Amino acid sequence: MQQLKERILREGKNLGNGILKVDGFINHQVDPALMDVCGQEFARRFRPIGATKVLTAEISGIAPALTTAFHLGVPVVYARKHKPITMPDQVFLTLSPSHTKGRMVELIVSPEYLSGGERVLIIDDFLASGATILGLVRLAQTAGAQVVGIGALIEKSFEGGRQALAHLGVPIESLAVIRSMEGDRFIFDD
Amino acid sequence: MQQLKERILREGKNLGNGILKVDGFINHQVDPALMDVCGQEFARRFRPIGATKVLTAEISGIAPALTTAFHLGVPVVYARKHKPITMPDQVFLTLSPSHTKGRMVELIVSPEYLSGGERVLIIDDFLASGATILGLVRLAQTAGAQVVGIGALIEKSFEGGRQALAHLGVPIESLAVIRSMEGDRFIFDD
Numbered sequence: 001m002q003q004l005k006e007r008i009l010r011e012g013k014n015l016g017n018g019i020l021k022v023d024g025f026i027n028h029q030v031d032p033a034l035m036d037v038c039g040q041e042f043a044r045r046f047r048p049i050g051a052t053k054v055l056t057a058e059i060s061g062i063a064p065a066l067t068t069a070f071h072l073g074v075p076v077v078y079a080r081k082h083k084p085i086t087m088p089d090q091v092f093l094t095l096s097p098s099h100t101k102g103r104m105v106e107l108i109v110s111p112e113y114l115s116g117g118e119r120v121l122i123i124d125d126f127l128a129s130g131a132t133i134l135g136l137v138r139l140a141q142t143a144g145a146q147v148v149g150i151g152a153l154i155e156k157s158f159e160g161g162r163q164a165l166a167h168l169g170v171p172i173e174s175l176a177v178i179r180s181m182e183g184d185r186f187i188f189d190d
Numbered sequence: 191m192q193q194l195k196e197r198i199l200r201e202g203k204n205l206g207n208g209i210l211k212v213d214g215f216i217n218h219q220v221d222p223a224l225m226d227v228c229g230q231e232f233a234r235r236f237r238p239i240g241a242t243k244v245l246t247a248e249i250s251g252i253a254p255a256l257t258t259a260f261h262l263g264v265p266v267v268y269a270r271k272h273k274p275i276t277m278p279d280q281v282f283l284t285l286s287p288s289h290t291k292g293r294m295v296e297l298i299v300s301p302e303y304l305s306g307g308e309r310v311l312i313i314d315d316f317l318a319s320g321a322t323i324l325g326l327v328r329l330a331q332t333a334g335a336q337v338v339g340i341g342a343l344i345e346k347s348f349e350g351g352r353q354a355l356a357h358l359g360v361p362i363e364s365l366a367v368i369r370s371m372e373g374d375r376f377i378f379d380d
Contacts, residue, residue, distance in 0.1 A: 021276040028277070029267045029303040030252075032260035058249045059268070062220075063256055070222035077219045078249070085290055086211040087218070100275055113219040 001041055001175040004153065005188055007034065014181045018128065018159060019100065026125055026153065027060045038175055039067025042123060042151045045173045046072070049148045051121035053077060055114070055136055057096075057107055064153050065123040072121070077114060079107040079139060088112065092142050096135030099128060107135045109143070116144030127152035127174055130161030137168065154178065157189060191231055191365040194343065195378055197224065204371045208318065208349060209290065216315055216343065217250045228365055229257025232313060232341045235363045236262070239338045241311035243267060245304070245326055247286075247297055254343050255313040262311070267304060269297040269329060278302065282332050286325030289318060297325045299333070306334030317342035317364055320351030327358065344368065347379060 013021040025031040042064070054076040056065035062078050069076035083091060087110050098105045114120075120140045122133055133150055140147050148170055155161065155174030162172055177189040203211040215221040232254070244266040246255035252268050259266035273281060277300050288295045304310075310330045312323055323340055330337050338360055345351065345364030352362055367379035 023276050029265050031265055032256050036260055062252045066222050066253055070226055075219050075221055086213050
């Protein structure tokens with residue numbers, strides 16, 4: 001999506017070690033108009049798959065998942081990384097390695113809001129190694145739900161996430177695919 | 191706001207100790223259409239104060255803050271509770287007691303996205319004791335920004351947050367004000 005790519009070119013910062021800083025419009029400060037346009041675009045691409053729920057991981061997935069769910073007219077569930085006291089004792093929990101934290105994090109969903117028969121669209125801010133998204137896939141599958149699509153705002157195609165998710169056989173859509181980052185020179189696919 | 195009150199009456203659960211569970215439409219699963227209507231309503235009420243930025247705290251403040259910022263046409267910044275590696279070493283940080291966690295949490299904002307001259311509207315999911323919002327106020331003031339308004343989806347007026355914020359002399363708007371919760375019987379103001 002041209003608008004997102006231009007924003008990355010203008011404001012993205014390569015911090016090295018594969019870390020792309022987009023804190024000015026996605027990860028700390030958020031541009032709500034851009035997120036809305038991205039949500040519209042995800043909704044357009046995924047409408048045919050008939051998702052009944054959007055699933056994401058806190059924290060940075062929430063904004064694009066919310067706007068996508070809004071434009072699809074379905075609820076969104078965000079997996080928590082710490083179990084709040086409002087959640088029942090029996091939960092779906094999986095561990096996922098966090099690239100930016102350098103350790104395993106928990107991903108937790110309450111069985112109250114994810115169940116068998118759901119058609120789940122996973123939306124996240126980044127598709128890098130695919131580890132977080134695979135964690136969300138495990139949660140959905142444990143709940144008996146079917147993952148029907150995966151969307152990311154930004155894919156770093158050089159980290160292999162798309163290959164790691166290919167066995168799922170579902171459409172994978174990224175709005176900006178970065179093939180390489182050298183210094184602050186970003187090369188996009190197409 | 192009638193729509194939010196009805197949803198609380200229908201799905202809210204009083205877990206005791208002042209904890210109101212709204213995980214089905216705000217805090218874990220989110221109803222994006224409801225959040226959009228709430229954002230429109232905040233935007234309508236706060237448009238005259240001329241906010242240049244919306245400030246919230248991760249995680250549950252993000253959805254209503256995003257929709258409010260969208261309808262006001264300004265960016266939103268969410269204070270982080272853990273400093274990510276993309277953030278500079280020099281940050282604004284304050285400590286705030288968390289009611290639901292039973293301990294102090296950090297609230298962190300990067301000086302890149304909050305600065306002198308900004309007119310800040312604080313939006314959060316709950317106004318209870320006011321402690322989290324006072325933490326956001328301290329962050330804004332440390333940045334040299336001016337807090338011009340405070341909005342919460344749900345106010346528990348029996349916990350005194352409005353009194354704790356009164357000295358700021360800014361408009362405080364809550365879309366549903368709960369005066370008392372006894373069992374699952376919720377009494378709203380007005």
